[in-house]
Amino acid sequence: MTTSNKRPDTVRLQRISKAFWESAALMSAVELGVFTAISQGHNTIDRLAHAIDIEPVNAERLLTALTAMQLLSRQGEHFSNAEDVQRFLVEGEASYAGPWMLFGKPRWEGWGKLTEHLRVRAEDQRLLGMYDETFTVERAREYHQATFSIGMGAARRFHRQVDLSGRQKIMDLGGGSGCYCIVAAQTYADIKAEVLDLPPVVEVTREYLANHEVSERISATACDFTQDPLPNDADVAIMASNLPQYSRDIIAGVVRRVYAALLPGGEFHLIGETLNADGVGPLAPALWGLSEAVSRSTGLAHTTADCEGYFAAAGFEHIEINNFIPQTLTRVSGIKPI
Ligand SMILES: C[S@@+](CC[C@H](N)C(=O)[O-])C[C@H]1O[C@@H](n2cnc3c(N)ncnc32)[C@H](O)[C@@H]1O
Structure with a gap:
């Protein structure tokens, strides 16, 4: 227990216990197009209410909450978007990330039953977690509209950090929209990818x-990377944003199989929501791990030390832990010796 001279109060606990009210306010604002309307000049309570067709009292409630959340600022009767809101939540902009803000919403009801999910026994967990029979093509399309809305930015960041000049072929495990390979094809004239x-x-x-x-240069192959054969002609492997969906044993097995499939001298980049080596935060990876209880999968948040261990046990050398997206994503990399 930490101690301080200040007598504890309930302020922090109250804020956390109602944090989902804030999530709802943000997601409704995105769904109603509030930030887009404000950027178009519908920036008073009455103008916004008219523009998005809700009652003025509800516009006032929502704008008041969004202002207190510092997503908007208020000058007299006028509201304006905060800088990040203007950049990422105004529809029609290339940087629009509204779908990503709604990514967690399909699990809204599930989080409300977290206590029941946490009582699920190991024998009732599902290997593929949320990817059950309800994960149809239609659902996958909606899901990847969300991942793509931030994935291209992450992929560009990856290719700024990692030089793949001279590499022949990428295999992208759980590649989703294909964003990492699309940016690779845009960056390197000859590289191929699967x-x-x-x-x-x-x-x-x-x-x-x-x-x-x-x-012509990038193909997509149906493959469950936990058990199906992996291509054996790639000299680069990437696996991004699916680390917490699987148990330590499963991820260790995937890393071993990637090692076996990669060409000698090949490199593997595992980008994942990863805890610090001591397991103490950051919060985002910890919550991604907790969300796997809602999916009834075997997944949990892995630490950077766990990942280093999977790479070393598989045989990778030159293992590095690189910060990728602060407080959220880490890039673990290793080379298969020649
Ligand atoms: C959060 S998305 C990330 C997509 C992409 N890597 C990105 O960063 O934008 C996770 C992806 O992993 C895929 N995935 C999860 N488990 C998988 C498995 N066992 N085999 C193949 N793909 C899997 C999902 O279908 C989904 O497309």
């Missing part, structure tokens, strides 16, 4: 590849 994902997803991946005119 996106591996679950059967409903690869249909959606192919739509993204076609839209970006990279289908």
Whole structure:
């Protein structure tokens, strides 16, 4: 227990216990197009109410909450978007990330039953967690509209950090929209890539590849990376944003199988929501791990030390832990010796 001279009060506990009210306010604002309307000049309570067709009293309630949350600022009767809101939550902008803000919403009811989910026994957990029979092509399309809305930014960041000049082929495990491979094809004239994902997803991946005119160099293959064979002609492997969905044993097994499949001298980049080595935070990876209880999967938050261990046990060398997205994503990399 930490001690301080200040007598504890309930302020922090009250804020956390009602934090989901804030999530709801943000998601409703995105769904109603509040930030877009404000940027178009519908920036008073009455103008906004008219523009998005809700009662003025509800516009006032929502704008008051969003202002207190510092998503908006208020000058007299006028509201304006905060800088990040203006950049990422105004529809029509290339940087629009509204779908990503709604990504967690399908699990809203599930989080309300977290206590029941936490009582689920090991024998009732599902290997593929949320990717059950309800994960149809339609659902995958909606899901990857959300991942794509921030994935291209992450992929560009990856290719600024990692130089793949001279590499021949990427295998992208759980590649989803294919964003990491699309940016690779845009960056390197000759590189090829194969996106591996679950059967409903690869249909959606192919739509993204076609839209970006990279289908000749990038293919999408149905593959459950926990058990299906991996391509053995790649000298780069990427696995991004699915680390907490699986147990330590499963991830260790995937890392071993990637090592076995990679060409000698090849490199593996595991980008995941990862805890610090001591397991104490950051919060975002910890919550991604907790969300796996809602999916009834085997997943949990892995630490950077766990990941280093999986890479070393598989045989990788030159293992590095790189900060990728502060407080959220870490990039663990290693080289298969020649
Ligand atoms: C959060 S998305 C990340 C997509 C992409 N890597 C990105 O960073 O934008 C996780 C992806 O992993 C895929 N996935 C999860 N488990 C998988 C498995 N066992 N085999 C293949 N793909 C899997 C999901 O279908 C989904 O497309």
